[in-house]
Amino acid sequence: MTNKDKKKIMILGASILQLPAIEKAKEMGLEVIAVDMNPEAVGFSVPGIIKEVISTIDTPSILEAAKCHRIDGIMTLASDMPMQSVAVVSHEMGLVGISSDTALKATNKAFMRDALKENGVPIPLYYRVKGKKSFIEAVDQIRKAGYKCIVKPADNSGSRGVDLLSPDSDLDKAYEYTVSNSRGGEIVVEEFMEGPEVSVETLAIDGDVHVIQITDKITTDAPYFVEMGHSQPSKLSAEIKSKIAEVAIAANMAIGIQNGPSHTEIKVTKEGPKIVELGARLGGDCITTHLVPLSTGVDMVKCSILIALGERPNLESKWDRGSAIRYFNTDIGIIKKITGVEQAKKMAGVTQVTVVHGIGEQIGQIQNSVDRVGFVIANGRNADDAVCNCEKALKVIDVCVRR
Numbered sequence: 001m002t003n004k005d006k007k008k009i010m011i012l013g014a015s016i017l018q019l020p021a022i023e024k025a026k027e028m029g030l031e032v033i034a035v036d037m038n039p040e041a042v043g044f045s046v047p048g049i050i051k052e053v054i055s056t057i058d059t060p061s062i063l064e065a066a067k068c069h070r071i072d073g074i075m076t077l078a079s080d081m082p083m084q085s086v087a088v089v090s091h092e093m094g095l096v097g098i099s100s101d102t103a104l105k106a107t108n109k110a111f112m113r114d115a116l117k118e119n120g121v122p123i124p125l126y127y128r129v130k131g132k133k134s135f136i137e138a139v140d141q142i143r144k145a146g147y148k149c150i151v152k153p154a155d156n157s158g159s160r161g162v163d164l165l166s167p168d169s170d171l172d173k174a175y176e177y178t179v180s181n182s183r184g185g186e187i188v189v190e191e192f193m194e195g196p197e198v199s200v201e202t203l204a205i206d207g208d209v210h211v212i213q214i215t216d217k218i219t220t221d222a223p224y225f226v227e228m229g230h231s232q233p234s235k236l237s238a239e240i241k242s243k244i245a246e247v248a249i250a251a252n253m254a255i256g257i258q259n260g261p262s263h264t265e266i267k268v269t270k271e272g273p274k275i276v277e278l279g280a281r282l283g284g285d286c287i288t289t290h291l292v293p294l295s296t297g298v299d300m301v302k303c304s305i306l307i308a309l310g311e312r313p314n315l316e317s318k319w320d321r322g323s324a325i326r327y328f329n330t331d332i333g334i335i336k337k338i339t340g341v342e343q344a345k346k347m348a349g350v351t352q353v354t355v356v357h358g359i360g361e362q363i364g365q366i367q368n369s370v371d372r373v374g375f376v377i378a379n380g381r382n383a384d385d386a387v388c389n390c391e392k393a394l395k396v397i398d399v400c401v402r403r
């Protein structure tokens with residue numbers, strides 16, 4: 001095949017998060033145009049790709065580059081930022097993608113809540129507010145209804161500004177913290193839903209939303225809820241899982257995701273599964289890139305690339321096994337020594353051990369995903385077996401810290 005015959009895919013973002021998509025597209029024999037504002041982005045080092053040093057939110061410049069390269073498809077992997085650019089370019093060039101309206105509803109938590117409510121999708125009680133006075137009134141309403149209250153900026157991600165209020169929280173401080181993490185100043189004040197949390201990975205083709213896998217998640221405790229592990233398939237009962245799938249599909253339809261991936265976060269409450277949020281993209285934390293292929297044999301990254309190119313990949317599971325990721329639980333201090341990594345890599349079921357922080361780095365209390373020191377990924381006969389393989393490996397890894 002000559003370069004002229006190759007299909008061209010534009011991938012927005014070339015950081016470590018999007019690297020699996022860039023590598024996969026190359027492996028599939030596609031022409032890859034990677035876009036990132038950072039000329040040193042790790043994805044740019046993949047041999048044979050075309051680099052475009054443009055910010056993923058600079059939509060007009062991306063559109064110009066996309067037209068110039070005459071791309072056949074556009075996507076991002078696990079990032080919300082480039083969503084509007086994906087929407088505008090796919091619309092302008094008649095490619096498969098989401099609409100601008102869907103991109104907004106999938107990235108702004110206030111518009112998302114409204115769209116879910118209008119379509120009768122189960123969600124917590126919520127109020128959209130601007131300004132401290134309406135913030136305090138909304139917190140009061142949620143408490144009067146008998147719930148704990150969680151607040152978040154409408155337009156941020158990565159748990160930035162998310163805060164579970166306690167009965168004695170200083171509401172002035174809470175408002176300042178959340179509003180300082182918002183761009184437009186809007187805050188969503190919500191009922192805190194109690195129950196286990198799962199995520200649902202789906203792929204939609206022409207309006208048919210297919211559930212690929214349901215993942216159990218463990219997080220640190222309140223107030224930060226940093227994800228410390230995921231395992232598949234979810235161990236909840238078949239009956240609950242079928243309700244979870246139903247709610248996730250309804251949420252995708254309410255937001256308008258006709259084609260492409262989505263990652264839906266759900267709390268399983270006493271009244272049934274309710275939506276935390278959903279993104280019109282693949283799930284991060286190695287869920288779609290590593291865990292789903294191990295547990296089902298479905299390569300969601302490849303499928304997403306094919307969908308973006310207007311093709312119809314086979315989405316059927318090839319097997320039913322377990323997979324898990326567990327993050328290191330490290331003491332607070334400066335890292336002095338890390339041992340046992342090579343031994344852990346050779347253990348039963350272990351497919352990957354990655355250390356993110358190195359010797360000399362200061363480790364504080366884990367407040368967000370970036371604070372996690374490293375992780376182990378393993379597979380197994382089922383979810384329990386995979387988790388057990390992760391935990392055995394974690395036991396031989398020692399991160400020695402000095403206080």
Ligand SMILES: Nc1ncnc2c1ncn2[C@@H]1O[C@H](COP(=O)(O)OP(=O)(O)OP(=O)(O)O)[C@@H](O)[C@H]1O
Nearest residue numbers: 124150156157158159160162190191192193225277
């Ligand atoms: N209404 C709620 N009830 C219970 N838990 C919630 C609620 N809203 C958020 N959470 C918890 O807080 C976490 C982060 O909230 P959310 O997903 O809305 O923010 P985010 O900025 O997108 O964070 P992330 O990128 O970590 O998903 C959720 O995964 C969930 O554990």
Ligand SMILES: [Mg+2]
Nearest residue numbers: 159265276277
């Ligand atoms: Mg979230």
